[in-house]
Amino acid sequence: MTSEHNARVPAPAGRATSAPVMGRDSEATIFEYSSPGRRAWSFRSTGLPEWDASELVAPGLLRGAPVELVEVPERDLVAHVTRLTHRQYSVDLGAYPLGSCTMKYNPKLCDDAASLPGLANVHPATPASHCQGWLELLWSLSNALCEVTGMKAATLAPPAGAAGELTGLLLMRAWHDSQGETRTKVIIPDSAHGTNPASVTLGGYETVTVPSDDRGLVDMTALRNRLDGDVAGIMLTNPNTLGLFEEDIAEIAAAAHDVGALLYYDGANLNAILGVTRPGDMGFDIVHMNLHKTFAVPHGGGGPGAGPVAVSARLEDFLPGPLAQRGDDGTFAWVNPARSIGRVHSWYGNALALARAWSYILANGGDGLRRVAEGAVLNSNWLKSRLRGTYDIPFDRPAMHEFVASTSTLKKQTGLRALDVAKRMLEEGFHAPTVYFPLIVEEALMIEPTETESVETLEALAEALIRIAGEVAGEAAHAPRSTPVGRVDEALAARRLQATWDAVCQPS
Amino acid sequence: MGHFVPHSDADIERMLADLGLASLDELFAVVPDALRLARGLALEPGRSEPDVAFEMERLAAANRCGPELVCFAGAGAYDHEVPAATRRLGSRSEFVTAYTPYQPEVSQGVLQALFEYQTFVSRLAGLEIANASLYDGASATVEALNMAASPKGHSTMWVSGALHPNWRAVIKTFAAGSGHEIVEIPTRDGRTDWDAAPPGEPAAVVVANPNFFGVLEDVSAARTAADLHGAALVVAFDPVSAGLLRTPGEMGADIAVGEGQPLGTPMSFGGPYLGLFACRRDLVRRLPGRLVGRTRDVAGRNAYVTTLRAREQDIRREKASSNVCTNQTLIAVAAMIQLSWLGTSGLAELALRCARGARYTREALLGLPGVEEFVTAATLREFALKLPVDATTVVERMAEEGFLAGVAVGVESGLATIDGEALLVSVTERRTKEQIDRYVECVGKVIR
Ligand SMILES: Cc1ncc(COP(=O)(O)O)c(C=O)c1O
Numbered sequence: 001m002t003s004e005h006n007a008r009v010p011a012p013a014g015r016a017t018s019a020p021v022m023g024r025d026s027e028a029t030i031f032e033y034s035s036p037g038r039r040a041w042s043f044r045s046t047g048l049p050e051w052d053a054s055e056l057v058a059p060g061l062l063r064g065a066p067v068e069l070v071e072v073p074e075r076d077l078v079a080h081v082t083r084l085t086h087r088q089y090s091v092d093l094g095a096y097p098l099g100s101c102t103m104k105y106n107p108k109l110c111d112d113a114a115s116l117p118g119l120a121n122v123h124p125a126t127p128a129s130h131c132q133g134w135l136e137l138l139w140s141l142s143n144a145l146c147e148v149t150g151m152k153a154a155t156l157a158p159p160a161g162a163a164g165e166l167t168g169l170l171l172m173r174a175w176h177d178s179q180g181e182t183r184t185k186v187i188i189p190d191s192a193h194g195t196n197p198a199s200v201t202l203g204g205y206e207t208v209t210v211p212s213d214d215r216g217l218v219d220m221t222a223l224r225n226r227l228d229g230d231v232a233g234i235m236l237t238n239p240n241t242l243g244l245f246e247e248d249i250a251e252i253a254a255a256a257h258d259v260g261a262l263l264y265y266d267g268a269n270l271n272a273i274l275g276v277t278r279p280g281d282m283g284f285d286i287v288h289m290n291l292h293k294t295f296a297v298p299h300g301g302g303g304p305g306a307g308p309v310a311v312s313a314r315l316e317d318f319l320p321g322p323l324a325q326r327g328d329d330g331t332f333a334w335v336n337p338a339r340s341i342g343r344v345h346s347w348y349g350n351a352l353a354l355a356r357a358w359s360y361i362l363a364n365g366g367d368g369l370r371r372v373a374e375g376a377v378l379n380s381n382w383l384k385s386r387l388r389g390t391y392d393i394p395f396d397r398p399a400m401h402e403f404v405a406s407t408s409t410l411k412k413q414t415g416l417r418a419l420d421v422a423k424r425m426l427e428e429g430f431h432a433p434t435v436y437f438p439l440i441v442e443e444a445l446m447i448e449p450t451e452t453e454s455v456e457t458l459e460a461l462a463e464a465l466i467r468i469a470g471e472v473a474g475e476a477a478h479a480p481r482s483t484p485v486g487r488v489d490e491a492l493a494a495r496r497l498q499a500t501w502d503a504v505c506q507p508s
Numbered sequence: 509m510g511h512f513v514p515h516s517d518a519d520i521e522r523m524l525a526d527l528g529l530a531s532l533d534e535l536f537a538v539v540p541d542a543l544r545l546a547r548g549l550a551l552e553p554g555r556s557e558p559d560v561a562f563e564m565e566r567l568a569a570a571n572r573c574g575p576e577l578v579c580f581a582g583a584g585a586y587d588h589e590v591p592a593a594t595r596r597l598g599s600r601s602e603f604v605t606a607y608t609p610y611q612p613e614v615s616q617g618v619l620q621a622l623f624e625y626q627t628f629v630s631r632l633a634g635l636e637i638a639n640a641s642l643y644d645g646a647s648a649t650v651e652a653l654n655m656a657a658s659p660k661g662h663s664t665m666w667v668s669g670a671l672h673p674n675w676r677a678v679i680k681t682f683a684a685g686s687g688h689e690i691v692e693i694p695t696r697d698g699r700t701d702w703d704a705a706p707p708g709e710p711a712a713v714v715v716a717n718p719n720f721f722g723v724l725e726d727v728s729a730a731r732t733a734a735d736l737h738g739a740a741l742v743v744a745f746d747p748v749s750a751g752l753l754r755t756p757g758e759m760g761a762d763i764a765v766g767e768g769q770p771l772g773t774p775m776s777f778g779g780p781y782l783g784l785f786a787c788r789r790d791l792v793r794r795l796p797g798r799l800v801g802r803t804r805d806v807a808g809r810n811a812y813v814t815t816l817r818a819r820e821q822d823i824r825r826e827k828a829s830s831n832v833c834t835n836q837t838l839i840a841v842a843a844m845i846q847l848s849w850l851g852t853s854g855l856a857e858l859a860l861r862c863a864r865g866a867r868y869t870r871e872a873l874l875g876l877p878g879v880e881e882f883v884t885a886a887t888l889r890e891f892a893l894k895l896p897v898d899a900t901t902v903v904e905r906m907a908e909e910g911f912l913a914g915v916a917v918g919v920e921s922g923l924a925t926i927d928g929e930a931l932l933v934s935v936t937e938r939r940t941k942e943q944i945d946r947y948v949e950c951v952g953k954v955i956r
Contacts, residue, residue, distance in 0.1 A: 026810040027616075030624050030848050040593065041854030047941035048864050053752055053856075056863040058886055061724055063754045066856040067631055070848050074593050077848050081621070085602035088617025092601040101607050107512055109557045111599070118568025123581045124778030125915045125926075130577060130907050133570030134777050147550055159643040159779065160834040162821070170685055194822035198831035202654070203685040207826040245538040276536050277543045292834060296512075300838030301618035302608035302798070303641070304780030320681065342681035346584060346646040346674050346767065347778025359564055364512070365554030374532045375513035381535065382523045398538050422611065432611050437822070454514040455523060483613040485805035490612075493803035493815040497792065499637055500627040504802055 014095030014457030017429030017482075026485075027083050031501045033076050040074035087484040089431055091298070095453050095461060097383075099402045099434035099446025100193065100241060102271050102293035104376075106356075110296055113359035114352045124347040128333050135324040135332030138348065141358045142308070142324070148369065149267070149287045150280025151310035155319045157349035161268055162195040164288030164307030165235075167320060169203030170341050171286055171311060172233045172262050174318040178339065181260070183232035189218055191241045191438040196266060205232055212440055216242045216395030218252060227259050237266035238282065239273070239400035241438040241446075243380065253283025262286060262315075270294045271450070272377055272401035275370030285312045295357035306353040320344045375451025376401035379458055383449050386462035390469045394441050402448035404441050405433075410469055411443055418443040420476035421468055423487060427480045428464035511554075573775075576910060578943055580869070582890045582934025583720070583915040583926070584645065584672050585778065586748070586770045588858075589938055593849050594772040598842035608798075608834070612813040613805075618837060619812035622800045625844035632750045633764035633786035634757025640798040640814075641840040642783030642832060645767030646678035649714060649744060651785065651796040652763045653679065653688060654829055656712035656740035662687035663711035666733070668700040669693055669923035670719035671744060676923075694922025698723040698883025698892070702733040704922070709737050712763075716744035717753070720917070720924045721883055721932065722866075722890030724753070731760035747771055747784065747843075749888050751859025756786075763787045772846025773839055782839040795819060796830035858937055862889040865935035865944065872948040873933070878955060882930040890934040892917055897955045899931040905954040911947050 053062060072080075089096075096103035114120070122131050142154045158164040169186070176183050186205040188196045190212055197207045208226055213219040218236070234256050238246045246252065256263045265279040267289035274294070279287045291297045292305030299305070311319060320343055321336035364372060377400055384393065384403045391405040410416040422432030422445075434446035449458055468476060480486065498504045515523070520532070529535065536544070555563070573579070579587035602617060609615030609622075622640045629638035642648040649671070657663040665683075667676060669692045676692060683690050688711075694704050698721045702713075715730040727743060734741040742763045743756035748770045756764035768782030769775070787795060793816065801815035821828040850858060866889045873879050878896035895902055899916035906913035918928015935944070 024809075027620060029620070029627075030844075031627070034851075039851050039853055040849045041591075041851060041857065043857065043861060043937050044589070044940065046861070046865065046937070046939065048861075048868050048944075051864050051867060053860055053863070056860070056867060057752055057888065058724070061753055063752060066852050067750060067755070069628060069631065069850065069852045069855060071851050071853070072848060074849065077845070078593060078597060080848075081597045081845055082600075084617040084621055085597075085600045086617070087620070088602040088606055089611070089614035090602045091605040096607065098607055098610070103607055105512065106605060107557075109560055111604070112561065113564040115599070116564060116568040117574060118565070118571050120774040120776055121573040121587075122571045122777045123573065123579055123587065123775045123912055124585050125581050125583055126572070126577070126777075126912060127904055127907055129904070130572045130912075131570075131777070133567040136570065137567050144551055150545075159647070159836075160832075162831040162833050163643060163647070166682070166685065166831060170681065173684060194820070194825050194828070195831050195833050197826035198821035198824070198828040201826045201828070202682070202831055204687055247538055247540065250540065250543065273539070275545060275549045277539050277545055281543055281545065290834075298605045299607045299834070300836075301603050301606040301615075301621075301841065302837035303834040304643075304836045304839060305834040341684065343646075343674055343677040344681055345678065345779065346644040346672070346781065349778070350643075350780040351777040353780055355564070359560050361551065362555050362560045362563055363557065366549030366551035368512075368554035369549060369551070371513055374535065375515065377535045378515075378520065378523055378527075378532065381527055385527060398535070400538075423613065426611060426614050431607075431614065434610075451513045455519050480613050484616050485613055485807075485809055485811040487806050488612040488811045488813045489803045489805065490813050490815070493801035493813045494817075496803075497815065498802040499623070499792075499799055499815070500630045501624070502627060502630065503636070 010456050012456040012460035014453050015429040015460045016094030019093060027087065029501055030070050030072065030080055033072050033080060034070040036071055038071045038073050040072060040077055094430060095457050096431040097433050097447050097449045097461060098431060099448040100268060102448060102450060104450035105452035106296040106298045107363065109363060110356040110359045114356045119355050120352060132332050137355060137358055138324040139326055139332055141354055144361050145289060145308055146310050148274060149310045150278030151287055152313040153316040153319060154308050154310035155323060156308045156354050157320055157345040158307035158309055159345055159350045160303060160305040161288060161290040161307045162199060163344065164309045165195055165199035166202050167309050167344050168264055168286040168288050169199055169205065171315055171318050173203060174341050175262060175315055176232055183230055185231050187226055187231055187234045189236065189240065191440050193241060193268065196235050215397065216244045217246050217248065220248055223252065224255060227255055229259055231259060231261045233262040233264050235264040235266060237269045239269050242395050242404050243399045243402035244395060244397055245400055249282045268293055269401065272373055274373040275366060276373050280312065285315060291353060291357040296360040297353045297356050304350045304353055306350045306357065372451050379449040379451060379453060383447060383458050383462055387465055390466050402446060405445045405447060406441055407443040414473040416476060418445050421445060423479040424468045424476045425464060427482050430461060430464060577907060577912045578910060579912045580933050580935065580947060581912045581915050583932055584767055585775045586934060587775060587936050587938055588770050590772055590774055591849055594842055594846045597845050598772065603838055603841050609814060612811065616812060619800050621841045621844050622837065623802060623812050625840045626800060628844060628847045629784050629786055632747055634755025635764055635786040636789035637792050637795060638786040639795055640800055641836040642785050642797050643836060644779065644781040644783050645744065645765065646675040648765035648783030648785045649675055650679055650682050651830055652742045652765050653712055654686060655763065655794050655796060657688060658711055664689045664691060664708050666691050666693055666705055666710040666713045668715045668719065670695045670700050670721060671714060671716045672720050673924050673926045692923050695919065698885045699725055702729050705733065710739045712740045712742050714742040718746055718749055718888050721892045722887040723883060723885040724888060727759040748859050748862060751855040752863065768843050771843035773842055780836055780839050782836050782843055792816065793819065794829060797832045797835055861937040862935060865939050866891060869933060869935050869944050873951060876952045890932060892930045892932045894930050895955050899929055902931055902954055906950060909950045911950060913951065
């Protein structure tokens with residue numbers, strides 16, 4: 001029964017144009033609020049002897065004066081930082097259809113889980129017998145991620161996707177070494193994310209690019225031509241960065257394995273297939289996941305994330321350690337795999353991010369995770385269908401969790417570029433889509449609405465995008481006007497580098 | 509089942525109808541049948557929020573920390589106070605739920621906070637440039653080596669044997685890909701013995717100050733070793749000790765790296781932590797990770813934006829010298845808040861208080877029968893001692909008494925190790941005389 005106090009058509013909750021703004025001034029830096037003698041700090045009374053610094057540090061090592069930071073009272077600090085938060089868009093404020101980034105709403109229960117003192121205050125060198133809760137959590141999460149990906153074993157240590165990639169490539173190298181083989185090349189598609197080729201180089205391999213065909217999928221003929229005994233592996237993401245499912249994946253896996261190469265899965269797009277299909281079943285040997293995309297670890301303005309790596313049985317012994325393992329008596333201990341490539345993190349990875357992911361998996365369960373994928377793919381296809389006819393859809397096949405549109409035609413007609421659309425979307429109360437990625441689409445707008453946006457929000461997103469496409473030539477170039485600052489001069493930032501307040505005060 | 513997809517059944521039906529589909533399954537028609545997971549995921553059904561909270565609390569209760577296990581352990585993770593201001597501001601959802609600031613016009617909050625963070629790190633390091641964070645101390649060191657390596661070929665790296673053993677392990681893991689030859693320089697009495705370096709032409713020399721044993725190194729000796737070979741000097745520093753010590757830059761570092769956890773982040777079972785990274789101005793074009801610069805908007809107002817982007821993986825791809833994309837921004841923002849809260853006098857006071865606690869504890873422990881110095885070199889906030897009982901046993905027994913006594917450490921072939929005969933003890937500003945006296949008394953008991 002609908003309450004008559006509620007509107008018949010719900011308002012789009014993902015639209016943030018009502019966010020309050022107090023003024024149009026710049027926020028001063030914390031350094032400008034500083035004044036000698038002011039302070040916020042206070043410390044515990046310890047009752048310890050009050051030796052002077054000169055009694056504790058040899059004179060040659062002791063600094064002359066304290067490091068100059070700032071001198072501000074807590075009230076002013078809080079005001080400054082709170083005003084900074086008001087100059088920041090976020091998922092909690094509104095929709096964030098940033099393709100490839102999976103900016104879904106992250107349930108608040110995960111925040112609470114990660115701030116439990118019994119998790120947050122544990123020293124990493126605590127003897128295993130006194131942190132059994134943590135080891136159990138890591139072990140459980142690792143098992144769940146293996147089930148989701150269809151793999152045998154996993155390390156949770158890599159702190160982000162790119163770190164997972166490099167870990168995976170080093171596993172690939174260790175595998176080939178163990179086979180007495182030296183291979184030199186790794187194949188990636190031309191639509192790959194930039195971290196893929198960068199990681200390939202850091203893994204000591206040479207990147208070989210395979211083009212996409214006119215379906216937007218890996219060109220099988222070109223792939224076969226590039227596959228030889230020098231190829232250590234192929235790195236793919238499926239769905240790929242065009243949001244398309246690589247339908248020939250079984251064939252690709254067979255072709256890779258035929259020449260002794262391994263198949264690597266960039267899990268940045270795992271959200272689309274949760275509970276539907278699994279990289280392991282597709283034939284992948286190594287999988288990294290971005291828990292900060294798929295498993296509701298919030299992005300934190302650019303991190304921290306978590307990039308666990310799961311592998312098939314033949315690679316298990318090479319995983320980085322230590323790994324949490326359950327013994328026959330039900331207690332948990334750290335183990336190091338027999339032929340481990342070694343450590344990849346100071347400790348065990350971004351543990352509190354892992355705790356968030358575990359709470360998210362518990363809340364969703366197996367059925368809920370499949371629902372996530374269904375919601376993500378439904379929303380993406382629905383929004384795409386609303387935009388068809390207004391924007392180019394260069395590879396118009398059934399989309400998975402995201403799709404790529406383009407302003408190519410509009411650019412010829414009215415000069416509208418992807419960048420302009422992005423800036424206008426900010427005025428419309430939304431974050432912009434990803435632009436100019438993947439590189440194989442001109443004037444790309446990569447749109448990933450995620451499963452957590454309502455149909456009214458999708459409709460509002462569609463209306464905004466359609467409105468922008470219909471505007472008179474040149475209109476969008478003025479955007480954004482309602483944001484805390486207008487279009488930012490990026491060239492000036494690079495030309496006159498001011499990366500600290502000190503550089504601002506003493507221009508070189 | 510999860511309840512984070514907002515649609516009602518009616519919404520879903522309507523949306524499917526709009527797409528001409530009969531079921532949600534049809535959305536996945538492109539997935540070949542043979543690849544479908546017909547059985548569904550073998551995970552438990554989803555739980556309600558209170559049920560999840562209950563389970564997470566059960567796991568948390570199976571760990572001991574805080575007053576149950578009073579912390580005298582350090583070794584790269586320190587039990588500092590995280591004040592309410594840092595905790596509350598650092599968990600504001602505007603910071604927590606934002607993405608990387610790709611659209612600067614709606615990301616000024618994160619960008620300005622990072623600009624202020626960079627300023628603080630640059631001042632702590634005594635170097636002109638600091639980036640917007642890396643994953644942790646170990647990864648920051650790996651990036652420093654890649655930055656120092658000759659752009660053409662593989663390079664030899666001299667790494668102090670008193671650098672954190674886990675960091676050295678990470679460096680060696682990643683060297684398998686980069687091809688760098690990692691040469692670990694042995695220690696003598698807790699300090700790096702640069703005279704013991706084998707012949708070779710290093711591209712970088714890495715030293716920690718204070719080092720893993722809490723010892724203050726002779727950084728000028730490392731500088732001399734670097735100069736002899738035209739190598740870059742990388743100094744790993746501790747941001748709290750920085751309150752008392754001369755900066756890495758002043759001591760000759762070209763690149764400074766560090767673990768930023770002590771700046772407002774709880775011990776968190778080892779992560780997420782914060783990789784501090786600073787370098788000389790003339791190295792900026794090879795800087796790994798993101799860099800925020802100040803500029804103007806169209807109306808001439810101050811604005812902030814990520815800059816010198818052509819260094820990064822999304823533009824340079826296989827030619828990039830670093831693959832970092834997602835970093836540790838939120839932890840960097842917390843560090844910026846923490847450093848503002850401490851301020852000029854607070855950081856100095858914090859360092860002093862840690863050093864006082866360490867001195868008091870060390871002297872008291874050395875008063876116990878059979879306890880000896882592990883190394884004689886001067887230390888600051890952390891120190892290693894030899895006990896009449898094996899350190900691992902001491903840690904286990906002390907845990908029963910309600911203390912995390914420290915970390916068992918040792919030296920093998922001149923190189924620092926985790927696990928060993930000695931006990932590495934760290935004392936932060938949170939430890940009171942009463943706690944320390946009880947701790948020392950208990951150590952006396954368990955080593956008898
Ligand atoms: C397709 C793809 N691969 C890899 C990555 C790298 O992940 P991270 O940023 O966590 O290093 C990303 C996200 O940035 C991505 O979208």
